[in-house]
Amino acid sequence: MNNSIKVERARNNMSQSDLAEKAGVTRQTIYAIETKRFIPSTVLAFKLAKILKIEVTELFELEEDDWE
Template identity: 50%
Template sequence: MKNSVKEKRLKINMTQQELADEIAVSRQTIFAIETGKYIPSAILVLKIAKTFKKKVEDIFNLEKGD
C-alpha cells in the first residue's frame, strides 16, 4: 500500500513529532508509515486522514499486488 503521508505533512508544515502527538503514537511509528515499513491499522489511517482533513483514499492507495 502506497501512501502520501509525508507529502501531506510537509504541505501543512507539520513535523513528524507534531503528527505523532496529534494521533497519539510515537515518532518512529510515523517514520515507519512514511517509509512504507509498516502498514497502519484502520483506526490509525482514519486518524491520519482526519488530521489532514482529507479522505482516506487521497492519502492511502492500493498497489497492484495488494
C-alpha cells in the same frame, strides 16, 4: 500500500513528531508508515487522514501486488 503522508505533512507544515503527537503514536510509527515498513490499522489511517484534512482514500492507495 502507497501513502502520501510526507507530502500532506509538508502541506500542513507538520513534522513527524507533530503528527505523531496528534495521532497518539510515536514519531517512529509515522516514519515506519511513510517508508512503507508498517501498515497502519484502519483506525490510525482514519485518524491520520482527519488530522491532515484529507480523505483516507487520498492518503492511502493500494499497490498492484496488494491485490494478490
